[in-house]
Amino acid sequence: MSGLPLKAILMLAWRNLWRNHRRTLIMLAAITVGVWAMIFMTALMRGMVDDMLLNGIRGLPGEVQIHHPDYRDDPNVNNSMPAPHDALLSAMRVPEVTAWTSRVRVPAVISSERDSRGVVLLGVEPQSEVKVSFDLETIIEGRFLEDSSDRGLVIGAKMADRLETDLGKRVVVMSQDPDNNIADRGFRIVGVYKAKLASLEETYIYGGRETVQKMLKLGNSVSEVAISGGDYRNVDRWLGGIQQAAGNDVETLPWYEIDTYLGSMLAMMDGFVLVWIIIVFLALSFGLVNTLVMAVFERVREIGLMQALGMRPSTILYQILMESLLLLLIGLALGNAIAVGTIIPLQGGIDISVVAEGMEMMGTSSMLYPALKLNDMILANLIVIILGLLTSILPAWRAASYNPIEALNKT
């Protein structure tokens, strides 16, 4: 750049910015609100999708699951796997893994004296199951299973309705053993749970793992090992170790490959955030361009003067861009501050139960927890600065290409 040092350019830009207080303040307000909207809405959307994903993963459950290679295509009792061996057990002892459990999971039919329903029978280890997926607070009647040899059965409230049965009553659960014989067993209902999603209540029934293994003549085999690490986004950090330890005889998959719908939802969300940020920016950019065009237009004569005195056009361009950058940076600082300031008090959750009724099908619950992600903030800031400067090039270019004499004589 010829001549003018950055300090002088900044000073000129700063003074020029405050020449028209009103216009600059309006533009600053627009940038601030725009940036706030970008970040705030993104946090809400992220919160919503996080919630859907978490519920979805909860319904799986376990962010990483190990199965017999054919189990996912045909979840029958023949596609079982042995209980975790020593290598896998020690691999699951890394700090990233917060909990794991193994379970039997087979299709079954449950019958009361009134009705029968197709369900998924889970044979679980209660102590570890509650750490991975089952929320004890959802038990509304009776209790959850006590240990893996518990002979009781826990079913959903909706299921109890459908079967017209109740706590303490007996039901029969029927499935197949590995020899394709009918395997059935009577259970007493010891607990009823209410799931966040009504559909889950009608799908899963819980029995003790050993009890179910005995019923199905499975020996020690289980259908799956489910492993949880706390944060579903960071699964890739510890997935590899587990995969290695589990070996090639089984299939070890992260949640986003088990449920590709959930996986693609996360990917879609990233795209959606980008589109949202750009849309807000487009709205902003009109104001920004307009402000700069006006600012340049008002200053035609002094821009001509600067050129006449020997300031190169590139320096003029640089100066106008700097003005735009200043405006953007102040707006960004305010916008970020306000966004953080409004999101943090809401971190405890926003009650959206009024509108949540209809959204339950989509997998959301009635509390919305805004999720402020550093990456989203960085993205919003980068987009505003980069696209902001790009849109400023046009008016700046116009200013730089004035003929100094014509510009000086403008009235």
Added chain:
Amino acid sequence: MSSIVCKDLCKTFQQGEEIITGLDHVSIEIEAGDFVCLSGPSGSGKTTLLNAMGGLDTPDSGQIQVGDTRVDQLGKGPLADMRLHKIGFVFQAYNLIPVLTARENVEFVMQVRGEPAQERSHRSHDILKEVGLEGMEDRRPAQLSGGQQQRVAVARAIVSQPALVLADEPTANLDSVTATQLMDLFVELNQHHNITFVIATHDTRVMAYAKRLIKMRDGKIISDEKQQHPSTVVS
């Protein structure tokens, strides 16, 4: 050595249907250290000629040489550099950057040239004092009268003692006392620093100072005479 050589300059302007003659085959040589007045009625082409010499406007045809530089052959960037380093300008009307104070306006060109801060503040202080603006250094143009603004512009034009000063109606907005002071300053700079002055004016007070008086009309030079006894300052 000649400071400025113009050969056969022509310039026309198109205004709607009409073609207006700005310069009509103007040839002129100005010696280094001369003190030249371009006079003539409004519209006679003084500003157009001054702009051509300063590389602010390109003539349709003809050659201009300032020092060793062929001004008519330079591109935009090098022209800007030539104006920056060799010429001091005083324009007819709009001279100052409104967001800068008097001192900052004077320092602006020095700053673009990359002169050190201490040197800048030292010289801008001296020159503002010399043009009689002591104590007003920190005022912005809007807080100065027309004459004061013009003096700031002059201070800026001469602060780095360029080889050539081109001034367009520098006294147009000045009362006669200030005008006289300004002309005295010009003459002094001309005499002591050998700065070449080319001043476009229709102010007879200014013409009296000229060593050489050129009269223009309709884009042509109609007379060109050396003055034997220009008004001078006794220093």
